[in-house]
Amino acid sequence: MKKLLALILAGAMALSMAACGGSDPSSGTAASGSASVTVSSGGETYSAEKFFDMAADEIVTWTPVNEVTKKVGLIVPDTTSEFYNGIIKDAKAIFEEAGYEFVSDGVNKDATRGVTAIESWIAGGIDAIIIMAQDQTCDLALKKAMEQGILVVSASAKIQYYHHWLMQDxxxxxxxxxxxxxxxxxxxxxxxxxxxxxxxxxxxxxxxxxxxxxxxxxxxxxxxxxxxxxxxxxxxxxxxxxxxxxxxxxxxxxxxxxxxxxxxxxxxxxxxxxxxxxxxxxxxxxxxxxxxxxxxxxxxxxxxxxxxMGDQGRNLAEHTLGLLEGKSYPHDWAALNFPITRENLSTYYDDYYAELNAQE
Missing domain, CATH: 3.40.50.2300 (Response regulator)
Structure with a gap:
């Protein structure tokens, strides 16, 4: 059985914190070449501005326009939380095994820290940014990342600008x-x-x-x-x-x-x-x-x-890697809400992913 990290009370309290906060200073204009996706409706190519209008079930296939850096970044609400550190640890292991450099940051109650991290990663070169946002205050920085040809994968709360959202109902x-x-x-x-x-x-x-x-x-x-x-x-x-x-x-x-x-x-x-x-x-x-x-x-x-709702670190890493390496996903992907009792305790992990794979 896969061992899960404990979710202590501090992790629960972190649910009330924003993954980005405060005003967003980013306002960069679109790069000359924007990253694109192929969607299921006729194979059209959409620019970054169109993503917030995309239907949840439209299929996204990532097409990079920049030189590949083999680098991915993850922003979480709070790196003092054991819960979020567990997600970072799990994602890091998967990315590094796949040959990617992995960086991460946490807002940690600093309203500008998420935006600063995104801006820094854009400037330094990165293939994908994963954000576990609790509000929309990083949206302009994420839009700029998309316009610069960077894949944006979202988790947690609804945001405007993203290519792929691992959502929960x-x-x-x-x-x-x-x-x-x-x-x-x-x-x-x-x-x-x-x-x-x-x-x-x-x-x-x-x-x-x-x-x-x-x-x-x-x-x-x-x-x-x-x-x-x-x-x-x-x-x-x-x-x-x-x-x-x-x-x-x-x-x-x-x-x-x-x-x-x-x-x-x-x-x-x-x-x-x-x-x-x-x-x-x-x-x-x-x-x-x-x-x-x-x-x-x-x-x-x-x-x-x-x-x-599944192993979030694993799901985030596997979906991001999948897109970077040519796999397709719906614009919005819903996690499976799976009951665990004493009766399925010894098999729940395999049962969850077997049912999830059957639905995809």
Whole structure:
């Protein structure tokens, strides 16, 4: 089984940070030769300005116009986060094995750092820039990169200027988490039971996941009762609110969180409240981490399931390399939201990529 890096609480908090921020000083004019793509509708060639109008399912085939440098850069929101460092490490290994120089940078709460990195890479020569943006404030710098003949691959939040986007259906991540939780409630005779949701509304992506959880539970468990939606202000506040709700509502049987940073807090709160009893209480989340895998390996743990969206470092690297080396992808590519339980714990990694490959 492939070993995943732990997603600690700092990584979850990084979800609320922007991968680029502040005003963008870049305003360079288009280079004399722009990189191009061939799209499925008649084989037209599009310039950089056209990409934000391209349909999600149009097929992109990268055609380089510059001398190949065999160099790729990745920008993440926060290099102090173990989660993002794990993505950097995984991507770096794949690129270097393929013979590419790999560079990376993190915004790390500096509003201009992402733009500065992009500008530096453009000036120094680079084949592709991968950006895990949380907003659109790097868009002008990315547009300039595209006009200079650099491949731009996006992940995380929606941005305007990119050639290929490895997206997540964030609402569906939350909804599929709710599917697991609602099924568990029904199977254990709690279809009219009480539960708690944990949300994070600090970014559009996290808010969509949270809405998927809350709406999904209401739809799938119509006779159940949500006794409280805990909305992130701080990790300590999440724990305090969960402690209070578990004390006020002793008949709660489930905590459903939009991310495992909060479901793991819920696990600790349930233990402290004396409710960590197998088949009487359950916790669910999304994203996957070493701690979650450890809990799922314990037969007596009340951590019952997790939605996984795949190995982001691997996906980013493989798609970028694929485009650089002539492979075609849809303009927007959606990750598979895959449920992991004790039943498929030993095979989930291979199962995920087998199903993903079958869909491509």
């Amino acid at each position: 964030n609402f569906d991540v939350g909804y599929q988490t709710a599917v697991m939780a609602a099924d568990w409630m029904k199977e254990h005779g709690y279809e009219d039971g009480q539960y708690i949701c944990v949300s994070n509304n600090t970014t559009e992506a996290t808010a969509d996941k949270s809405k998927g959880v809350v709406d999904g539970m209401a739809e799938l468990l119509p006779n159940g009762e949500c006794v409280g939606e805990v909305v992130l202000v701080s990790p300590d506040q999440v724990r305090a609110d969960l402690d209070t709700l578990l004390m006020q509502y002793p008949d709660v049987h489930c905590i459903v969180a939009m991310h495992n940073a909060f479901s793991l807090i819920g696990l600790e709160a349930a233990k402290a409240a004396g409710k960590a009893v197998k088949d009487e209480f359950a916790v669910f989340g999304s994203a996957l981490s070493e701690q979650v895998l450890s809990e799922l390996n314990k037969e007596d743990s009340i951590y019952e399931g997790e939605i996984w």
